[in-house]
Amino acid sequence: MIGKGKAISHTQVSMQYGWDQEKNAQVVYAQNIAGDSPKEITAEFKLTQDLNINCEKNTLSFIISPTIEDGKTLDKKALSKVCQEFMKEMRLKDRQAIGFVHLDKAHKHIHLYVNRIDLQGKAYNDSFIGKRSQVAAEKVAERMQLTTVKQVQWEKDHNLQAIRTEIKRRHDLTMRQFKPRTFQDYIKGMETNGVKVIPSINKADKLQGFRFEFDNYNLKGSEVHRSMTGGNIGKQLSGDKNIKQFINENTTLQLAGKTVQLSTGMLRTMVKEVIKKTISKAIDIGMGI
Structure with missing residues (x-):
């Protein structure tokens, strides 16, 4: 399993891609949100992000990709667990988050969006987030007995x-x-x-x-x-x-x-x-x- 991550500022545009119905997108993970569209969830993110006006790239975007073979056996419940374990490994705690899986191709993968600003207005440190995402995905794969990057x-x-x-x-x-x-x-x-x-x-x-x-x-x-x-x-x-x-x-x-x-x-x-x-x-x- 491979993990990629970065901080972004274009939350709604990116989330619309993640929730693209043409890609047979399905919501597999949600935390601390009530909306059911990219526009509504972006608005919910923004309410929290307004607590920290100094942070511009205030949404974290992750792509978590199991191998094709692993993806065949991962149902919605298992994919939700992947997101949950990844959130724990990245120490993202109880931030607002939503994850989608794309099913339009053989290579099943998750788009996970997390509010960089927590409920107290503190911004998540995104230093080396790309490398840390890789390490987190590796650990989650080992824990869930999935294929790791090394394998x-x-x-x-x-x-x-x-x-x-x-x-x-x-x-x-x-x-x-x-x-x-x-x-x-x-x-x-x-x-x-x-x-x-x-x-x-x-x-x-x-x-x-x-x-x-x-x-x-x-x-x-x-x-x-x-x-x-x-x-x-x-x-x-x-x-x-x-x-x-x-x-x-x-x-x-x-x-x-x-x-x-x-x-x-x-x-x-x-x-x-x-x-x-x-x-x-x-x-x-x-x-x-």
Whole structure:
């Protein structure tokens, strides 16, 4: 579960969004209020806020987001408890508050609005409220046996590593299976093996590298593996062919429906390979190998 929070001044406008019936909004939590519309509740908030004329951002706005899986099992009563426990964790005590849940999307989430001014006219300290909201949501999740941010991050990192490994495996398979010798052939081969290769083209219409789309992930080549940057893929595609010849043949390409050239970075990587091979060949000759 994730928590976000900030102090706002546009109470009614924000609350109207929270109570948007087009989003199938339902009230799941209410404390110290009697109104049944954003306008009426804003007016109730204002009566208390008038006790402190020095505070401009006098409403606290929170978004509490359980994971999609947790959201499927959280009914109105459970969502109300989430709000109640969050209020306790944030030490908001008996302030005026109202919470709505949006049900228009699979990712169920709560919009919670709390009067920053208490019934004695004292303003709530909103220092580091964003970070404190995250910590509070984490503690509530642990207490209610819901998925925490740390668990979500672990799963994300674990899944990402598996995705990287699989994309790299399919890259190696494409190289062995199809032996592509041009970027176009490589893109077609990867597509056959279930990975969409997206050319990264800058504003100057120069190819900088590639992104790889697989199983709802979209990663840069360097994020998949260091051998999958644009320049390194170019080196692999050249094979036994003279890399100078490969560069000449691939300086201008037809990719993503436009004519592009290799970027300086990709050319530099491949030219370094030319120099490396030249030096290695000279040493071998010098040693009589």
